[in-house]
Amino acid sequence: MNTFPFSDWIVAAIFIACIAITVTGALIAAFTKRIIRSVCGLAICCLGLAGLYYFLNSPFLALMEILIYIGAVCVTIIFGVMLTEPDEPTPENFVKPFPVIAPLVGLAIGAGVFLGIAKLSLSGNWTAPAALVSDGSVKAIGIALLTTYSVPFELISLVLLVAILGALVIARSGRTKE
Amino acid sequence: MNPAQLYSQPAPYLVVAAFLLAVGIYGLIRRRTLIGMLISGELIFAAASLNFMALNRFTAPDQSVGQIAVLFIMGLAAAEVAITLSIIIAVYRNYRSIVSKDLNELKG
Numbered sequence: 001m002n003t004f005p006f007s008d009w010i011v012a013a014i015f016i017a018c019i020a021i022t023v024t025g026a027l028i029a030a031f032t033k034r035i036i037r038s039v040c041g042l043a044i045c046c047l048g049l050a051g052l053y054y055f056l057n058s059p060f061l062a063l064m065e066i067l068i069y070i071g072a073v074c075v076t077i078i079f080g081v082m083l084t085e086p087d088e089p090t091p092e093n094f095v096k097p098f099p100v101i102a103p104l105v106g107l108a109i110g111a112g113v114f115l116g117i118a119k120l121s122l123s124g125n126w127t128a129p130a131a132l133v134s135d136g137s138v139k140a141i142g143i144a145l146l147t148t149y150s151v152p153f154e155l156i157s158l159v160l161l162v163a164i165l166g167a168l169v170i171a172r173s174g175r176t177k178e
Numbered sequence: 179m180n181p182a183q184l185y186s187q188p189a190p191y192l193v194v195a196a197f198l199l200a201v202g203i204y205g206l207i208r209r210r211t212l213i214g215m216l217i218s219g220e221l222i223f224a225a226a227s228l229n230f231m232a233l234n235r236f237t238a239p240d241q242s243v244g245q246i247a248v249l250f251i252m253g254l255a256a257a258e259v260a261i262t263l264s265i266i267i268a269v270y271r272n273y274r275s276i277v278s279k280d281l282n283e284l285k286g
Binding site for chain 1: 183184185188189190191192193194195196197198199200201202203204205207208211213214216217218220221224227228231232233234235236237238239240241242243245246248249250252253254255256257258259260261263264265266267268270274275276
């Protein structure tokens with residue numbers, strides 16, 4: 001049926017690669033000591049997520065994920081890293097209160113959340129819809145944004161405006177002459 | 179379950195989303211600086227977005243609803259990062275540190 005040999009397996013390999021990139025990026029983001037590596041891990045994770053969105057029939061959101069998360073959020077966080085001193089405190093000037101118990105408690109909570117939600121999602125009975133109302137193309141998204149969701153669409157532009165103004169006001173407050 | 183058709187089932191996406199949520203919560207607990215906690219929060223946002231997209235693709239009759247929800251999540255995440263970084267910079271200017279243990283004074 002397929003014209004290209006092994007095309008099913010190539011697609012499956014790309015899918016598994018996307019999952020691996022996402023998981024690796026998340027692990028780098030959470031476990032490295034240097035914050036700048038953590039930001040890079042977040043960028044890698046978002047790249048894998050964009051691939052997963054592509055597999056979920058949404059190339060538009062894959063593009064938006066790369067554009068907003070890697071292009072805007074990660075770059076903004078890197079600006080924050082440049083303006084502050086974000087590295088984890090070194091052992092010389094920081095005594096860990098519970099050096100053995102604390103990582104274990106964190107790992108236990110993380111593993112509990114993961115196992116619980118993964119079990120729920122694997123045991124869930126996800127039934128496919130009987131008939132599709134809309135195919136989720138970019139045209140359908142645009143029409144829905146300007147008709148059904150026009151009020152949230154305008155509200156979110158207002159939220160962004162207020163956020164920019166608020167960020168300017170908060171970050172500027174300390175810069176006046178003492 | 180045919181392994182070549184893994185991408186057309188909801189389970190792998192939901193498990194990856196659960197993993198992202200768990201890693202985000204772990205980072206939120208364990209990180210000692212504000213920017214590290216912010217990055218972990220972004221991971222939790224990503225988990226929520228992936229959950230929205232997976233359930234939208236496999237269970238929703240209207241395929242554009244979940245995509246619009248994820249677009250709104252992205253907009254809110256961008257606004258949240260802008261506000262949080264300005265707060266972090268203001269905190270750094272006052273305390274010369276963004277280690278969460280050092281931020282222990284209230285004004286009043």
